[in-house]
Each structure stands twice: as structure tokens, then as C-alpha cells.
Amino acid sequence: MSVDLVLHGGVVVTGDPAAPRVRAVAVRDGVVVALDEDARALLPEAREVVDLEGGAVLPSFGDGHVHPLWGGVELAGPQVRDATSVAEVVEAVRRWTAAHPETSWVLGGPYEPTLVPGGRFDAAWLDVAVPDRPVVLQSTDHHCAWVNTEALRRAGIDATTPDPAAGEVVRRPDGTPMGTLVEWTAMDLVLRHAPRATAVERQDGLAAASRLLAAAGVTWVQEAALSPGDVEVYLAAAAAGRLAVRANIALRAEPDCWPDQRAEFVRARQAAAESSVAGEVSARTVKMFADGVVEAGTAAMLAPYDDAPHSCGLPVWSPDELAAAAVAFDADGFQLHVHAIGDAGVRSALDAVERVTAVNGPRDRRPVIAHTQVVDPTDLPRFAALGVVANVEPLWAQLDPLQLELTAPRLGPDRTAWQYPMASLVATGAVLSMGSDWPVSSFRPLDGLSVAVTRQTPAGVPAGGWLPHERIPVGTALSAYTRGVAYQAFEEDRWGAVTVGRRADLVWLGSDPTVTDPAGWPQVPVRGTWLAGRRTWRPAT
Numbered sequence: 031m032s033v034d035l036v037l038h039g040g041v042v043v044t045g046d047p048a049a050p051r052v053r054a055v056a057v058r059d060g061v062v063v064a065l066d067e068d069a070r071a072l073l074p075e076a077r078e079v080v081d082l083e084g085g086a087v088l089p090s091f092g093d094g095h096v097h098p099l100w101g102g103v104e105l106a107g108p109q110v111r112d113a114t115s116v117a118e119v120v121e122a123v124r125r126w127t128a129a130h131p132e133t134s135w136v137l138g139g140p141y142e143p144t145l146v147p148g149g150r151f152d153a154a155w156l157d158v159a160v161p162d163r164p165v166v167l168q169s170t171d172h173h174c175a176w177v178n179t180e181a182l183r184r185a186g187i188d189a190t191t192p193d194p195a196a197g198e199v200v201r202r203p204d205g206t207p208m209g210t211l212v213e214w215t216a217m218d219l220v221l222r223h224a225p226r227a228t229a230v231e232r233q234d235g236l237a238a239a240s241r242l243l244a245a246a247g248v249t250w251v252q253e254a255a256l257s258p259g260d261v262e263v264y265l266a267a268a269a270a271g272r273l274a275v276r277a278n279i280a281l282r283a284e285p286d287c288w289p290d291q292r293a294e295f296v297r298a299r300q301a302a303a304e305s306s307v308a309g310e311v312s313a314r315t316v317k318m319f320a321d322g323v324v325e326a327g328t329a330a331m332l333a334p335y336d337d338a339p340h341s342c343g344l345p346v347w348s349p350d351e352l353a354a355a356a357v358a359f360d361a362d363g364f365q366l367h368v369h370a371i372g373d374a375g376v377r378s379a380l381d382a383v384e385r386v387t388a389v390n391g392p393r394d395r396r397p398v399i400a401h402t403q404v405v406d407p408t409d410l411p412r413f414a415a416l417g418v419v420a421n422v423e424p425l426w427a428q429l430d431p432l433q434l435e436l437t438a439p440r441l442g443p444d445r446t447a448w449q450y451p452m453a454s455l456v457a458t459g460a461v462l463s464m465g466s467d468w469p470v471s472s473f474r475p476l477d478g479l480s481v482a483v484t485r486q487t488p489a490g491v492p493a494g495g496w497l498p499h500e501r502i503p504v505g506t507a508l509s510a511y512t513r514g515v516a517y518q519a520f521e522e523d524r525w526g527a528v529t530v531g532r533r534a535d536l537v538w539l540g541s542d543p544t545v546t547d548p549a550g551w552p553q554v555p556v557r558g559t560w561l562a563g564r565r566t567w568r569p570a571t
């Protein structure tokens with residue numbers, strides 16, 4: 031039997047409890063056809079042989095919640111993620127703008143909201159660098175924007191502009207806008223005046239993002255929120271051979287207008303299913319935002335914020351309308367993917383799923399609650415009971431400046447300790463899936479996996495981990511970023527483990543994570559990625 035590829039010379043960590051560690055894997059026609067000694071016996075027959083040089087092959091990663099299209103488009107603007115002060119952000123924006131005289135709107139990011147107390151950024155700081163063209167920077171959580179005065183002027187935002195529903199225009203004491211816009215509805219007041227990235231720019235951005243993900247060992251993504259018109263960008267990129275990952279797209283439903291979106295969503299799903307790249311791109315999921323984020327005070331909480339006793343946050347939907355929309359989209363055959371951060375947001379998402387099951391009856395629907403940040407302990411068993419996939423972005427489960435300065439003070443000590451309850455959810459039998467939420471945070475699975483296991487910052491703080499009872503074992507973490515996401519994708523029979531008959535979706539790591547210190551995983555090099563036996567990443571030599 032001739033084969034296309036044999037990987038040997040290291041360990042294969044299969045993710046299959048029946049044979050967790052083998053010495054080789056053989057691939058034919060994109061599928062794993064032999065393991066261990068059977069695979070090594072095929073070495074003379076192999077068209078290509080890869081010596082793992084003592085490294086490890088694992089099932090490649092799936093990203094259960096990521097924004098490749100936005101993140102890819104954002105890569106084209108000023109990059110300020112690594113800036114450690116307002117001055118550095120402003121300088122980066124000034125330099126980029128000077129180098130791009132043809133650009134009418136300067137759209138970039140993401141900036142770190144903890145650079146300024148309360149995340150309240152002033153338009154005047156950007157005006158110094160760019161007085162004459164509108165500038166819009168998005169925060170790392172992409173729930174806030176920092177804009178300059180020209181952007182406010184173009185949007186017609188002044189002291190008389192009311193706050194939009196579920197959003198806030200941050201103001202000076204005299205009522206004039208300061209330059210920070212909180213939540214989508216407020217950001218949109220400005221962004222709707224900005225030119226939309228062209229189809230070419232969007233396809234270029236998506237292709238670039240997919241290459242980054244492939245380089246991190248990812249072969250499948252849940253694109254977490256797009257409009258139906260964006261599906262075409264994915265289909266075109268895939269048809270042109272520019273997509274280095276497979277993708278399922280979540281179409282974003284909005285309060286009030288969701289009844290009108292239903293037919294459009296069905297058409298977008300059908301366009302993907304009937305396209306020549308149907309095996310690579312689907313659009314069978316609907317995304318809803320139950321709430322915002324804790325750091326902006328917009329996550330929906332059951333009890334008021336500690337630092338704002340008048341506020342329980344800003345739910346995006348009323349719980350009743352969320353449930354009604356969930357029932358409707360489920361009846362249309364969509365999978366649900368609900369952003370829920372606060373304990374009230376999580377509860378309203380669980381309630382919506384409960385209503386869906388009661389109204390539409392049982393079926394294999396695998397609804398996803400994404401982020402799953404603050405969970406009231408009484409709601410923990412409901413994930414497993416309702417068949418809800420708990421998606422977490424494990425990189426967030428650390429005591430970084432965001433948590434210390436913006437999150438914990440708002441939640442207070444009790445609710446701070448309810449965050450990212452990964453071990454508790456697994457203990458209840460819930461399916462855990464992981465993701466990055468890039469460009470919110472690093473797209474590299476090994477960065478997030480390291481935190482899932484240690485609950486420590488890169489500096490190793492705190493010793494023993496933050497909320498150490500919520501650390502999860504190495505095998506559980508790896509499974510959540512592979513098999514857990516494959517389950518979310520309804521494809522656990524096809525990928526998420528290295529077994530004979532599953533697709534050859536593989537990642538080659540420089541060392542075996544199951545025997546190295548998890549704190550060092552972010553430094554482990556990704557040496558290769560294969561999607562259905564096709565090499566999608568190879569480091570430059």
C-alpha cells in the first residue's frame with residue numbers, strides 16, 4: 031500500500047485513550063491510514079517522510095471562537111497592541127498615518143484599555159498626532175473605541191447626542207464627548223461613517239489571518255460573528271485556495287430586526303452549502319450577544335457592580351426576546367452561539383436554550399455559550415443538563431492587569447472567584463471547548479492552554495495559580511482545544527484525535543507538551559500543520 035506521508039521520529043499524542051502515545055502516523059488521501067509500527071512499516075512506500083526530530087504530533091487545534099476576518103482587516107491599520115503607554119499608541123498612530131497619506135480614515139488597534147484609569151481615553155491625545163483625519167482605534171476586547179475629535183465631528187457626535195441603547199458615549203463633566211465609545215451601538219455611531227473595507231481588502235485580511243492561525247497549529251475555526259454579506263468573502267478566499275483553515279461562520283442576529291434576518295441567514299447558509307468549497311466553509315450557526323464585558327461595565331450581572339451600585343450592566347437583549355429569537359433560529363435549523371460574560375448574561379443564555387428545547391423538542395443541537403466568564407454556581411450543572419457546550423478563552427483566566435485593575439474591582443471578591451470555572455464545568459459533565467477570541471487576545475492555542483493548566487501569568491503569578499481549584503489537567507485542556515471544538519463543530523468523528531479513519535489534521539510541535547512544563551508551552555515551536563494531509567504551515571528555513 032503506497033501512502034502520501036509518514037511522520038515518525040518522535041511521539042504521536044493521539045488524543046485517543048485506547049492508544050494515547052504511538053511512534054508514527056501514515057496518511058493517504060488526507061486520512062490517517064496507519065499508526066505506530068503499522069505506519070513505520072509503510073516508510074518505504076511513502077511519497078513523503080517527515081522526521082519529527084524528537085518532537086510531537088498532536089491532533090491539530092480548532093478555535094471555537096475567533097474573528098479571522100475582523101482581525102485580518104485590522105492587521106492592515108496601525109498596530110498598537112504592544113504599546114505600553116498612551117504616548118506609544120499615539121506615536122504608532124502618527125507614524126502609520128504619515129506613511130499612509132492616501133488613507134481617508136485611520137482604523138486600527140487594538141489598544142490596551144488598562145493604559146488609562148477606567149479605560150477613559152481622550153480624543154485630544156490622538157488629535158496631537160492626527161488632527162485632520164478621523165482616527166478610530168478599537169480596544170483589545172473590541173467592546174470600546176477610542177476616537178479623535180475629527181471622527182466625532184464627522185459622526186456629528188456632540189453634547190446633545192443621546193447615548194444609544196446598550197451603549198455609552200463617555201463624556202466630560204460638561205457633557206461633551208470625551209473620545210471613548212462603549213459598546214457596539216456607540217462605536218457604530220462613528221464606524222458607520224467610515225469606509226467599509228473593500229472586498230479585496232477583506233479577502234486579503236482573511237487570507238493573512240488564516241495563515242497566522244495555521245502557523246499556530248489551527249485547522250478549523252468558528253468565525254464568531256459576521257453578517258451574511260461576509261460569507262462571500264470566505265467562499266471567495268477558499269475558492270482561490272487562500273484559506274489555510276476550514277471555517278464555520280456564525281451569523282450575527284440583532285435585537286428588534288432578527289425576524290427580518292431569518293430568511294437572509296437561511297440564504298447565506300445555503301450559498302455556502304451549495305458552493306464548490308462546501309467542505310471548507312459553512313455558515314450554519316447564529317451568534318447572539320447576551321451582554322457586553324465586565325471591564326466596560328456592560329456584562330449583565332444578577333446583582334449590581336461593586337463599583338457602580340446603580341448598575342447591573344447592559345444586556346443586549348431582553349431575556350424574553352433572546353429566548354424568542356433562539357427558538358426561531360433553532361427552528362430554522364441553526365446552531366446557537368451566545369456571547370455571555372456576566373452571571374445574568376450566562377443565565378439568560380441558559381434560559382434561552384431551555385426554552386428552545388421545551389418549544390422545539392429534543393434534537394442534537396449543541397448550543398454554545400461563549401466566554402462563560404462569571405457563572406453563578408447554581409447555574410453550573412445546567413450546561414451539561416441542557417447539552418450546552420461551554421466555550422472558554424483560557425488565556426483570560428489569569429491575574430493580569432486587566433483582571434486586577436478593571437475586572438476584579440467591578441465584580442468584588444465573591445464574583446471574582448466565579449470566573450472561568452473550567453474544572454467545575456468539566457466536573458458536571460459539560461463539554462468544554464476552547465478558543466482565542468483573536469484579535470481580542472493571542473490566537474496561539476499553546477498560550478491559552480498554558481493558562482488553562484497553570485492559571486498563572488507569564489511571570490508565574492500567583493504561585494499555585496489563580497483560583498487553583500479551577501486549573502484543569504493537561505489532557506483535559508488539550509482535549510478541549512481539539513476534540514471539544516470538533517464536538518462543537520459536529521465533527522468529532524472526523525477530527526480532534528489522531529486515529530485510523532480520521533482526517534489527517536495534524537500539528538507538529540517542537541516538544542511533547544504532555545511531558546514539558548506547561549509554563550513553557552508558549553515557547554514551544556509549531557514546526558508544521560497539516561489539514562487533511564496538506565501542509566498548511568512550514569517554518570521558513
Ligand SMILES: [Zn+2]
Pocket residue numbers: 095096097254467
Ligand atoms: Zn468574540
